[in-house]
Amino acid sequence: MSFPIYQDLDHDITRIDTAMVREELAACYLLRGGDEFAVIETGTHHTVPIVLDLLAQRGIDRGRVKYVIPTHVHLDHAGGVGGLMQALPEATLLVHPRGARHMIDPARLVAGATAVYGEAAFRETYGEILPVPEQRVRTPGDGDEVTVGDRRLVFLDTPGHANHHFCVYDPASAGIFTGDTFGLSYPPLTTEKGPFILPTTTPVQFDPTALQASIGKLMKLQPARMYLTHYGPVEDPGPLAERLRGMVDDYVDLAERVAGGVGDDRLEAALRSALRDYLFRHAREHGCELSDQRLDALLGMDLTLNSQGLAVWLRSRRAA
Template sequence: MPFQTIEDLHHQITRIDTGMMRDELAACYLIRGADQYAVIDTGTNRTVPIILKLLEDRGIDRSQMRYVIPTHVHLDHAGGVGGLMQALPEATLLIHPRGARHMIDPSRLKAGVLAVYGEKTFAEVYEDIIPVPEERVRTLDDGAEILLGDRRLLFLDTPGHARHHFCIYDAASNGIFTGDTFGLCYPPLVTENGPFILPTTTPVQFDPEPLKQSIHRLLALEPERMYLTHYGLVENPQPLGERLLTMVDDFVALAERVEAQTEPEQLESALISAMKDFLFRKLREHGCLLEDDRLMALLGMDIRLNCQGLQVWLAQRQTA
């Protein structure tokens, strides 16, 4: 199926490709309840014009946009929040309590990204991070419910990927907007055996046991589908969740094994090599026929970030 920047799914949900770095890397979602709308995750500030053009093309008045809802404050999910809130003056930002301060004052978020990537890459990928006035921010605790028109959304605290992460259960679709809690599942890796799913363990708050508890909690709701930021709609999530839980344990075991066999100064490169070998083997077992170069183009960044997160977890575990 040819790639589509905008795709209407069902249950008045539209998947929007955020345009970050490559196609089918990151998505956000426009959802409708009666005559009101919300955006779940926003992509980066460069995604804002894509969202606004969609509203214009569909005749949706900006005053109908009720909520902007990032699942957590990592910039591929929340980098566009401030710019979108500027363009939607009647919208309220709904955010995890641990993430609100970073949207009100994103200076620490910006400084952290600049320190890692530098000003040139930051400008190319993220453009900018715009603060949100505190009076337009509403935090939601675990179990909070809100109405979007006639549509009920339930907010679930789901730590493990990050401590400032929530997922959103949508009763209308019996689906969950999962952010990064339910892992990564890129369309080019789908085979006759179905989607290929893997955890995302990016720095700096990955914690395996809370992550597994969060995945169990999502599966206990018996959803029919998941809406992933990375990437898109996946259905029949129960077996995917079981594979995801197993792979969290696999990642932890891999990290501990490599750490035990490697000098500290070589740990990151050894982890990346081991993670690549592990995932490529699993993909071959899954029936993936893509060449190694193509797999690296799809997964190279995630492999590096996952290994950095595992390395942080290893260090934190030793000092705990």
């Protein structure tokens, strides 16, 4: 049986696999309200034809897509924004006020990512990053609302993972599109105990205090479910929030302990090793029976990025 690129969920929401790197790594969502639609998260430029194919399969005119909504401008969430906006003539881009300039002129985003990955790897992973005309961009603030047909969406400023991050509350589903604020939960790590959730501390704006506050802010809405970008919907988020908040504290303790025992030249490698030990141990305690090799395949990229983000956070504290 082939992996389903599209999965229809309840409440007129369809989960779309963005085809970034591997299956079940990153998702975006098509949401329907009456005769209008919104695309929440966009994946990379390579995701654009996947979204357009879904619209064609469903007989949805592209002009009925009212909004394109990335939760923040990291390229696994917003790399496809420019391409989608070119293809969706009536759509308005809704983006965090602190991220809008990077969608209007993505040159700095591209330069930064290219410096990290190299030109060839960047193009393979993300493709072309296209600008969006400023007149097609809106920047909702905390508590602002829009409608998609008869459906209301509420924007929540949620820093901690990134300063340019909002989450989107959908009262119709009692769900929240959480971007990276509510962490990661890859389906192969789900066990009889439920989803295995973990924080994401990718560089460069990790702020544990702000992230804890943002998770608390989401939970005050008493959501029934969270729609994660990484990956898919999770139900009954209360216990997951408790676990996630505890792990954020653990990450901070781990980072401070590691930093006290190594020089700066070895910091990231030491953090990665400690994070790997921590997450593998917790996965086993959660009932995960996958091999270490399989866990490395699933979590290796996050281990690298999270250790880099923790190192940036530690260094910024020293400089403050």
